Amino acid sequence: MDKPELIAPARNQTRFSDIIYEKIVAMIADGRFPVNERLPSETSLAGMLGASRPVVREALERLRNDELIVSRKGSGSYVRQRPDSSVLTQVPVGSLADVQRFFEFRAGLEAEAAALAARNWQPQDKARIEATFEALERCLQRNDLGADEDQAFHDAVALATGNQFHTLVREWFKPHIAIGMSVTRTLSLKRTPAHVRAVQDEHAAIVEAIFDRREAEAHTAMKTHILNARARMFQGV
Numbered sequence: 001m002d003k004p005e006l007i008a009p010a011r012n013q014t015r016f017s018d019i020i021y022e023k024i025v026a027m028i029a030d031g032r033f034p035v036n037e038r039l040p041s042e043t044s045l046a047g048m049l050g051a052s053r054p055v056v057r058e059a060l061e062r063l064r065n066d067e068l069i070v071s072r073k074g075s076g077s078y079v080r081q082r083p084d085s086s087v088l089t090q091v092p093v094g095s096l097a098d099v100q101r102f103f104e105f106r107a108g109l110e111a112e113a114a115a116l117a118a119r120n121w122q123p124q125d126k127a128r129i130e131a132t133f134e135a136l137e138r139c140l141q142r143n144d145l146g147a148d149e150d151q152a153f154h155d156a157v158a159l160a161t162g163n164q165f166h167t168l169v170r171e172w173f174k175p176h177i178a179i180g181m182s183v184t185r186t187l188s189l190k191r192t193p194a195h196v197r198a199v200q201d202e203h204a205a206i207v208e209a210i211f212d213r214r215e216a217e218a219h220t221a222m223k224t225h226i227l228n229a230r231a232r233m234f235q236g237v
Contacts, residue, residue, distance in 0.1 A: 018097040020051050021059035022088070025096060025234075028068065029085040039069065039077045059097075066100050068234050083234040084190065090183045099183070102176045103230035107223050109169065110154065114206055114222035115215040117160035125160035126211060132156045133207050140200050145189065147181045153203060157222070160210065184229045202228065 024045070027033045040048065045056045060077060063069045070080045091099050117125070132153040139146030154177070158166040170177065188196050202225040209218035 015094070016051065017055045017058040017062075019094050020049050020055055021062050021097045022094060023049055024059060024063060025068065025083065026085075026088055028079055029083050029088060031082070033079050035079050035082050037079055038075065039079065041076065062097055062100070066234060067231065081234060082236050084187060084236060086186065086190075087183060087233055090186060091179055095179075099176075099180055100230060100233065102173075103180060103226060103233075106177070106180075107226040107230070109166075110157070110226055111219045111223035113158050113161050113166045114210060115219040116163060116166070117157050118210045118213050118215045118218040120162040121160040121210060121213075122162075125156070128156040129153070129160060129207060129210065133203060136200060136203060140196055143189065145182075145185050147178065147185050150181050150185060151177060157206070157210065180229070180233075184232050187232060187235075199229075199232075 024033070024039075033039055039045065039060075042053050042056050042060070045051075045060075046053045049056065051059075060069065064071060064077070067080060068083070069077045071077050088096065117129075121129075132149065132155075135149040136146055136153055138144075139149050151174075155167070155170060158170050161167075188199060202221070205221040206218060206225060209221050
């Protein structure tokens with residue numbers, strides 16, 4: 001089976017709404033739409049961006065789901081947070097919405113993998129997970145990006161499931177995973193040491209739950225970690 005393309009929209013309208021979504025993100029990132037200020041109406045945005053109101057409405061709904069904007073009843077949509085502009089330079093044009101949706105996909109898949117790893121890990125799996133976690137710790141100490149090391153850690157958890165389909169899916173979607181990890185870890189380097197330590201603490205919670213064979217806790221720790229990574233994409237630095 002061929003690996004999937006980075007972006008494989010089912011409908012042209014969906015693809016166009018992704019572009020509109022990204023344009024609005026860019027306007028928020030560059031300050032044209034300031035934090036706590038009301039966005040223009042759907043009609044105004046449609047005219048400004050050359051899109052239909054349904055396309056704009058779909059893009060705004062995704063922005064609400066990503067917690068970039070918030071709706072106030074009877075008042076409209078307001079900017080909730082301003083992402084760093086580098087987010088837009090690190091992903092292929094028109095794919096930012098897909099990157100966010102892929103984090104959602106990973107949250108479910110990898111949470112199940114962590115729970116299964118907690119049930120099934122063998123001594124060689126424990127050694128592999130420990131080694132990749134320690135590699136991440138060294139990256140933190142050196143202030144390195146650590147995207148490859150982060151990927152290796154999650155690969156090690158997938159291997160510990162004892163289920164080849166978890167490793168196969170990760171191989172299929174390796175380019176998707178790499179983009180998300182590169183973006184979030186690049187942004188982390190711009191943030192405080194406490195922030196970077198908090199991310200590593202999330203990895204530590206996953207490791208502890210897996211090694212203690214606490215399946216439910218491993219599931220929760222992994223899901224929380226990936227959804228936090230998704231949220232961190234749009235947090236300012």
